[in-house]
Amino acid sequence: MGKAKSISPYMLLGIGVAGASYLSSKDNRNKVKEVFYSVKDKVMDFWCEQNPSACDDLIEKAGNPDPHDLEDTRMVGEGAMYSVEFYNKEEQQE
Numbered sequence: 601m602g603k604a605k606s607i608s609p610y611m612l613l614g615i616g617v618a619g620a621s622y623l624s625s626k627d628n629r630n631k632v633k634e635v636f637y638s639v640k641d642k643v644m645d646f647w648c649e650q651n652p653s654a655c656d657d658l659i660e661k662a663g664n665p666d667p668h669d670l671e672d673t674r675m676v677g678e679g680a681m682y683s684v685e686f687y688n689k690e691e692q693q694e
Contacts, residue, residue, distance in 0.1 A: 622628050648655035667673065 623632065644655075
């Protein structure tokens, strides 16, 4: 078996610069956002067709979070603490 060729760091840098320059225009950013949301909607539609029960569970859970769902509760708590800690740091720096 042959050794796989890796992408040159200069190639990655060039792709990054090209992407950044393309996204520097507000019109281009809006186009990219539209494409992203369009693809996301199509993927969600496809995923829901393949597994309708999982899609229904997500929609139901989004509308009615369960306070006894420990993973969900912990995630919400961590998110709340992040904003409080950020605010406290900003206030202490002033």
